Amino acid sequence: MNRLIKYCCLLLATLSAFTACTKTEDLPDLPQDRILEYHVSNVPAGESLYGAVDQTTKTITVYVPFYYGLELIDPEIKLSSGARLSEEIAPITIDTQNQTYTVIAANGTRNTYTLKIVQQNTPQLVLTWANSGYPTTKPIAYPVRILPNIRGNFYSNNPALVKVSLQSRNTKKEVVLNSMNTSVRLTPVSGQINNYQLSNLPIPASIDTGRHDVKINYLGHDVTLADPINIQYQAPQINYNPSQIVKQGAEISYDAYPQLVILNPTSVKVTANGQVYDFKIVKHSFEAITLQVPDNFPTGQGYYTAITTFQGWPSRTNTLNLSISPK
Numbered sequence: 001m002n003r004l005i006k007y008c009c010l011l012l013a014t015l016s017a018f019t020a021c022t023k024t025e026d027l028p029d030l031p032q033d034r035i036l037e038y039h040v041s042n043v044p045a046g047e048s049l050y051g052a053v054d055q056t057t058k059t060i061t062v063y064v065p066f067y068y069g070l071e072l073i074d075p076e077i078k079l080s081s082g083a084r085l086s087e088e089i090a091p092i093t094i095d096t097q098n099q100t101y102t103v104i105a106a107n108g109t110r111n112t113y114t115l116k117i118v119q120q121n122t123p124q125l126v127l128t129w130a131n132s133g134y135p136t137t138k139p140i141a142y143p144v145r146i147l148p149n150i151r152g153n154f155y156s157n158n159p160a161l162v163k164v165s166l167q168s169r170n171t172k173k174e175v176v177l178n179s180m181n182t183s184v185r186l187t188p189v190s191g192q193i194n195n196y197q198l199s200n201l202p203i204p205a206s207i208d209t210g211r212h213d214v215k216i217n218y219l220g221h222d223v224t225l226a227d228p229i230n231i232q233y234q235a236p237q238i239n240y241n242p243s244q245i246v247k248q249g250a251e252i253s254y255d256a257y258p259q260l261v262i263l264n265p266t267s268v269k270v271t272a273n274g275q276v277y278d279f280k281i282v283k284h285s286f287e288a289i290t291l292q293v294p295d296n297f298p299t300g301q302g303y304y305t306a307i308t309t310f311q312g313w314p315s316r317t318n319t320l321n322l323s324i325s326p327k
Contacts, residue, residue: 030080033105035060035113037078042091043068051075053113060101061116064094066219069158073117082106094119125221127152130197140230143261143286147177147201147214147229151189154196154218159184161219164201166212166229173208174215177201205261205286207231235313236263238289240306243321249295251282261286264311270320271305272298279306299324 038051038060051062064070074091086102092115099115129139130149139148147164154162159179167174178184181202189195211228237257244252256262268279268291279291301323309315 031105031109031111032080032107033083033103033109033111034080035077035101035103035111036080038062038115039076039078040064040070040073041076042070042072042074049073051115058111058113059116060113061118063118063120065120066122066155069156069161070094071158071160077101079103080105086110119220121219121221122153122155125152125154125216125218125223127216127223127225129225129227135227138227138230140232141203142232142234142259143203143205143207144256145203145259146199147203150198150214150216150225151195152198152223153194154186154198155194156219157186157188157196159186159198162186162198163217164198165215166203166207166231167215168208168210168212169228170210171208175204175207175212177203203231209233233263234260236260236265236310237316238262238265238308238318240318240320243323245323245325246293247325248293248297248299248327251290251292253288253290255288256286262289263313265289266309266311268306268308270297272302293322293324295327297324299326 034055035053038053040049040051040062043049047068049062049064049068051060053060062073064073072091072093075089077085077089079085080103083103083105086104087100092099094117096115096117100112101115102110102112104110127150128134130151131137131139141147147166150164162179164177164179165174166177179201181200183200183202185199186196187199189197209231211230213228214225216223216225237260238254239257240254242254246252262284263286265281265284268281270277270279277294277297279293282290282292284290302321304320304322306318306320307315308318
């Protein structure tokens with residue numbers, strides 16, 4: 001009987017303690033100044049990419065796989081109800097650093113998040129010249145033409161991700177080639193998995209001549225090709241083909257011949273009716289030249305022989321189609 005009484009007392013004490021512990025209390029309201037979701041919208045069709053939002057460290061980490069071929073990310077950001085961002089939501093390049101987003105709640109509280117973009121790059125980048133004669137034939141290029149093709153494991157067909165620069169070994173001047181040019185291509189190499197060929201990179205007219213180291217930056221990799229490129233000028237030539245209608249004493253302009261530059265012209269002499277006239281060189285650049293018609297050049301329309309001389313280069317003989325009127 002005593003055991004039964006003790007058991008009942010113990011049961012009542014346990015139930016009382018349980019009842020006291022299950023008392024409900026209201027939880028604090030969740031913060032209303034949060035980024036709830038960070039979604040990258042410009043991934044290939046059928047894919048999805050989200051940033052990892054850490055509410056403790058106030059960071060957003062986005063891991064960008066190399067095979068997406070992204071040069072920028074275009075985010076969509078989901079916030080707490082009633083909140084807004086102090087910044088405009090705009091696309092950003094994948095090499096952006098120190099990007100922040102400040103969330104302002106309806107009650108005025110704020111939270112600032114820092115974006116971290118982690119590029120999941122290829123393990124290595126192996127590149128070489130693609131021309132059939134290499135390595136026996138060393139690569140050569142010319143101003144206003146294009147760089148010889150480069151081949152390697154780019155894993156992508158997006159040339160905008162590639163940054164190519166040429167640095168002169170003589171002057172140390174470095175020129176960045178424009179991979180954003182619409183003619184630049186990264187095309188798959190037939191029969192070679194993940195290998196692509198970079199082509200059509202334009203070389204500026206003002207580049208120094210001589211040997212240049214070719215430096216490529218791509219998805220976090222920096223590679224300098226084993227063999228430099230030798231930049232050489234070709235014999236200059238002026239494109240005198242367009243006919244000109246001009247007055248005596250006036251100026252006329254001509255462009256360089258396609259894929260050539262104008263180098264150090266010293267004189268332009270035009271023969272008319274058996275007499276040689278000196279067309280004064282007013283100004284010139286790599287791309288164009290401006291001449292002045294002599295005051296006494298014969299009027300009328302005709303085809304005339306012009307001899308252009310260049311310092312250090314052979315002279316050129318061309319035909320000018322001119323229609324000259326009096327001053």
